Amino acid sequence: MYDATTKGVKMKTKTISIANQKGGVGKSTTAITMAAILKSKGFNVLLIDTDAQCNASRVYGAQIEDEATLFDVILAKNTIKAVEAIQETQKGDIIPSDSLLRNADVTLKGDVLKFKTKIDAIKKMGKYDYIIIDTNPALNSLLYSALVASDDVIIPVEPAKSSIEGLVQLKETTEAIQENENKDLKIAGILITKFNERTRLGISARDTFKIAAEQFDTILYSSEIRRSQKVPDAEADDMTLIEYAEGSTSSVDYISFVDEYLTREKENGN
Numbered sequence: 001m002y003d004a005t006t007k008g009v010k011m012k013t014k015t016i017s018i019a020n021q022k023g024g025v026g027k028s029t030t031a032i033t034m035a036a037i038l039k040s041k042g043f044n045v046l047l048i049d050t051d052a053q054c055n056a057s058r059v060y061g062a063q064i065e066d067e068a069t070l071f072d073v074i075l076a077k078n079t080i081k082a083v084e085a086i087q088e089t090q091k092g093d094i095i096p097s098d099s100l101l102r103n104a105d106v107t108l109k110g111d112v113l114k115f116k117t118k119i120d121a122i123k124k125m126g127k128y129d130y131i132i133i134d135t136n137p138a139l140n141s142l143l144y145s146a147l148v149a150s151d152d153v154i155i156p157v158e159p160a161k162s163s164i165e166g167l168v169q170l171k172e173t174t175e176a177i178q179e180n181e182n183k184d185l186k187i188a189g190i191l192i193t194k195f196n197e198r199t200r201l202g203i204s205a206r207d208t209f210k211i212a213a214e215q216f217d218t219i220l221y222s223s224e225i226r227r228s229q230k231v232p233d234a235e236a237d238d239m240t241l242i243e244y245a246e247g248s249t250s251s252v253d254y255i256s257f258v259d260e261y262l263t264r265e266k267e268n269g270n
C-alpha cells in the first residue's frame, strides 16, 4: 500500500490501462509519464506497449527487431512467456510493441483472455507494483484484451467538441467486460490533457467532462494536464517528460495527477 513517507510498495500488482479509442488525446504521454513518476516514488513498474505505433517502446529505447515483443507473447507463438519479453531499459522495464500488432485485431478476436493469462503470470511473479498499459487508438480486440487484463482504466481526454463521442462506446465496452470477463474492472477516472484555461473550450471542458464522469459512475480528476511544448519536444528527443523537463507545467501537473491517483487508491483501500 502506498505510503507517502516510505518507499512505494504495494501488496498486489495493479494493472492500469490508459485508454481512449480516440487518437492523439495523450494516452502514450500519460502512460510513459505516470510510469516514470511511480518509478521515482520507488514503485516497481512495468510498462506494456500495445500500440503498433510503438511510441512508448521508442521512448524507452526498446529493441523490437530480433527480440521478443508483445506480438510474440500474445500472437506469434504460444511458447513465449510474457516475462521473456520484458526488457530492462534505463527508463524502466517494458514489454515493447511491434508494428506486426497492426494485424492483431482479427487474430485475437477468438481469444480475448490470452492477454490476461499472460499478464496474470507476470502478476504472480510479485515483482511489480504497477503494470501500466499504453493502449492503441481503436476499439478493437487488442484494446478489449488489455481492458480484460486490467484492474483500472484511466481515460485521458482533450478539450475538444468531439471528445465526448466515443466515451459512451468505451463505457459500454467496459460494462460488457465487467459482465463477462472481468467484474473487477473499474474506470478509475477521466483525466483532462492538453488543457488551456485561457480558451473557452478549456473552461467548458471541465463542466462537460464532470457531467460525463458522473454518468459513467467515475470521477473527473481535479488535476488537469496543461498544454506545454515540452511534451512534443521530449517525445522528439525520445525522452520521458520527467527526464526532459521535470519543472515544466505538464510535468508538475502529471506529478499532481499521480499523487491524486495514489491518494484516491489509498482512500478506496486498493
Ligand SMILES: Nc1ncnc2c1ncn2[C@@H]1O[C@H](COP(=O)(O)OP(=O)(O)OP(=O)(O)O)[C@@H](O)[C@H]1O
Binding pocket: 022, 023, 024, 025, 026, 027, 028, 029, 030, 051, 053, 055, 135, 136, 137, 193, 194, 195, 225, 226, 227, 228, 229, 231, 232, 233, 235, 250
Ligand atoms: N500536455 C500536452 N501538451 C502539449 N502536447 C501534448 C500534451 N500531451 C500530448 N501532447 C502531444 O499530442 C500528441 C498526441 O499525444 P500522445 O501520443 O500522448 O497521444 P495518444 O493518445 O497516445 O495518441 P495515439 O492515439 O496516436 O496513440 C503528441 O504529439 C504529444 O506530444
Ligand SMILES: [Mg+2]
Binding pocket: 027, 028, 029, 051, 055, 134, 135
Ligand atoms: Mg499513443
